[in-house]
Amino acid sequence: MTRYLLRRVWYMLITLFIIATFSFFLMKILPGSPLQAEDKLTEEQKEIILEKYGLNDPIPVQYAKYLGGLVKGDLGVSFKFDNTPVTTILFDRIGPSALLGFQALVIGSILGILLGLMASIFRNSPIDFSSTIIAVIGTSIPSFVFAGLLQYVFAVKLGWFPVALWGTPAHTILPTIALAIHPMATAARFTRTEMVEVLHSNYIITARAKGVAESGIILKHGLRNALIPLITVLGPMAVGLMTGSMVIEQIFAIPGIGEQFVTSVMVNDYPTIMGTTLLFAFGFIVIILIIDLLYGLIDPRIRLAGGK
Amino acid sequence: MDKNNLKNIPKDLFVPLVRKEDTSEKISAPSRTFFQDAKRTLFSNKPAVFSMILILFIIIMSIVGPWMNNYGSDEQDLKRAKMPPRVPAFENVSWLGMNGTLSGTFQGKDVQQASAKAKARFDNKEEFIDLEVINKGDGTRNSAEVKATYRIYEAKDMKDTYFWFGSDALGRDQWTRLWEGTRVSLIIAFVAALLDLVIGVSYGGISAFYGGRVDNIMQRIAEILVGIPNLVIILLMMLVLKPGIISIVIALSITGWIGMSRIVRGEVLKLKNQEFVLASRTLGTSNGTIIRKHLVPNISGIIIINTMFSVPGAIFFEAFLSFIGLGIVPPDASLGSLIDLGFDNLRLYPYMLVFPAIVISVLMIAFNIVGDGLRDAFDPKMHK
Amino acid sequence: MSKLLEVKDLKVSFNTYNGEVHAVRGVTFDLNKGETLAIVGESGSGKSVTSNAIMRLLPEPHGFIKEGQILLEGVDLAKKTSKEMQKIRGKDISMVFQDPMSSLNPTMKIGYQIMEGLMKHQNMSKTEARKTALELLTLVGIPRPDVRINQYPHQFSGGMRQRVVVAIALACNPKILIADEPTTALDVTIQAQILELMKSIQQKTDSAIIFITHDLGVVANVADRVAVMYAGKIVEIGTVDDIFYNPKHPYTWGLIGSMPTLDSSDEELFAIPGSPPNMLTPPVGDAFAPRNHFALEIDTVMEPPMFKVSDTHYAATWLLHPDAPKIEPPAAVKHRMQGFAQTGTKGGGKR
């Protein structure tokens, strides 16, 4: 198990290194520099600024410094936003993003599992039918379309919730719903398919032959086996949430990482863009690792096989 | 059956049966090929058929739509900016919101104050504003409510002008831009899906077919690419490339093919060792023939399904990138950039968001339903 | 001997997209205390459907009992609600399935899977149930039960798993144990062990066994009586001796004739040509007629009733009608019948 973990962490570091290197050299070929905004500077002033950002060093030296900084968690200094260190910018904004993502994931998957479970129990009933429709719509329609609809109807027209911004729990409701729809639909669909398959498997018949009550069949024997594979879609779900958070935060003007990214793109603030990208990559990779480990912990077949 | 009955059976029936023809081996149903079977299943799936018709309709509209009126997609004219939708046939159907009027409810402490607000909102052109008092109010704040309808086309002296889907903030015709944008989104989606298909199938196919060292090296490379989240790669690529159709296609295709290649590799590996392929190998059939005769027919189902699902994926990513300012940028239109502009005007001119949002939603749903339908049709497990 | 189970004119159908599949079309048999009844017949003849119907484990609602009675000690199971059946399954009747690899819950400990029935039917506490489970594991011959009880199915081999399934089925001392091809998925040596196990357990517990198989060789070893099924009906039923020494139905001849024997090199196998009828549209007359070398004209007109051969032996073929021509079993079959006689049905039946 430890060996497996070490190997996984090692691979993770390699991937991060590749991404970091890739984005560093991308940054070098991109036209943006801290000078753009301050065109009317004298040569000396420019020199001072370039010196300050370390942009006068030869590229290999810059690269080494950049990597050294990364190890210490230093993502460089923003070209804009008062030259704040990128790490500080991101650190200040991680709270709202994490809260939204967490709420959406929890609410979405719980509702989705319930919906899928109901659909699989009452197969071919109106419940099943409507849950299928919800699942198709929820997986198909982009979250920003939902966000627009929610914002217009419940905030602009009905005024039940704040239109945008951040602060109170009420501010989180609409963006959470908009973000949660996709995971909910995915979970509903997945749970239904898995449940239907599991309920047809031989060990369910064995359980029935033992006289286990229907509730026990569904919850003890069925759901557990159906939900274990659901862990595998948590990864794509998390990816979807990160993608979604960029647009949702933008639409609801939430001071999170995603909104920061979009703003940075608009003003060509490359250090921040790269820092955010790296953070996203780090987030993805860590989540995938956690999911794999979780899978091993929960499924006895993998757990006891020594985590291969 | 009682004993009496048994006694009464005519004796001549107790003679050995003379068989006219051997019926026991007759095949009861005409055998259909796998593809015919799949086609039949697909076409009996009503939602899938309906979705295919919808997709076809949207494709046709994206081609002919812009020619159906005389506006160009980039004809700016600020005088006619933000005009609401107006369609000749629907002019008397106010609930559809396509009769060329703007409306809103306004509140004040009395009717007068509310009306004043309405007039201020609608360019102070009193003669073109119809007021309808909803609530007289009792003098307290915002107790009075007035519904105002503003005949903006008349006010702007454009009685004979019809913007079917309204005009945007720069006075461009939304109908024209919507269908041109749809065309751009569809082109991106189809080209990206096609590239995924070509690259993925060749990569996975070659890797599996040759096996050994080749397979090993190719899989190592794919593994590294898989480790990097595709959102990150797409975002980085979009930063480097100039925004535009080609860039989006390239960014999507850099990682998009991996899923396809894995599936194809898996299927080919599975098939490669199956008896009928081994048999024709032993008979000296060439690789090319084996690929054409055995592998292609057997894996085309799964390839078609996968491609069908990568189309909506690409549509989504185009919209996403354009929305965050990394994709198609105005004046070019795409569903994503139109939606982005729509959000800027959501409060007062929701129609700017509604139409592109509907088209993208319908497209995504329809492609997913067709994809599901194909999966059901091609999945042999489902042919019960 | 008293009748434990009486199945009377059982008809089971499935509603499918193509129409109603008449899987079981009127099956009648009974089962005495402590006896072993084997049901044989080729694939698709309705053996599993019959046993699933007795357990009321049909995939309701599309699979259903259309007609007939299943009397367990005089009480009709076909009329029980599914709640009531939960109290009977696992307690009065239990079942062992064909595929041990998939018939255990992969994410539940072996011990709990055995304890589940005990806690439900015998109101045992967890500790009591655990103790009994350990005893059961020992009974079915699993070494180191104290370790094994906390393991998961994937840590067991196929034969071991089938032992566990047997333990689960025996947990509550059922009156009837239905074994649906319990050894088909296992290799030969393991098969023999499982059969041995079931025999020895039956002697200890005195439960009746319905043993489903298409392997006649196994039947001779374990059964007291044999029912031969074809196309959803029992075509011949009798004691092991009746069926092996004196088979009357041409289909039984076919089954016996297609059994490989040690000295079968010099003689042809008497195989059954063709394939079973489509149960969507069961044929008129005798369903076996199209594949029967000895079919009579009447077979195409009327279904044969059960003719009595002896008190224990019945067969449904017109060949037994007094007016029918006298037809002897084919040589290959006769040869085998003699073989059985010499070896005394391999000692089966009269244990």
Ligand SMILES: Nc1ncnc2c1ncn2[C@@H]1O[C@H](COP(=O)(O)OP(=O)(O)OP(=O)(O)O)[C@@H](O)[C@H]1O
């Ligand atoms: N769920 C079902 N739906 C439709 N038809 C079914 C179903 N289950 C069984 N049948 C049909 O019932 C008939 C009898 O099947 P059954 O499983 O009892 O055969 P069997 O004698 O047990 O064969 P085997 O030796 O292969 O187990 C078959 O024709 C089969 O097609």
Ligand SMILES: [Mg+2]
């Ligand atoms: Mg069976």
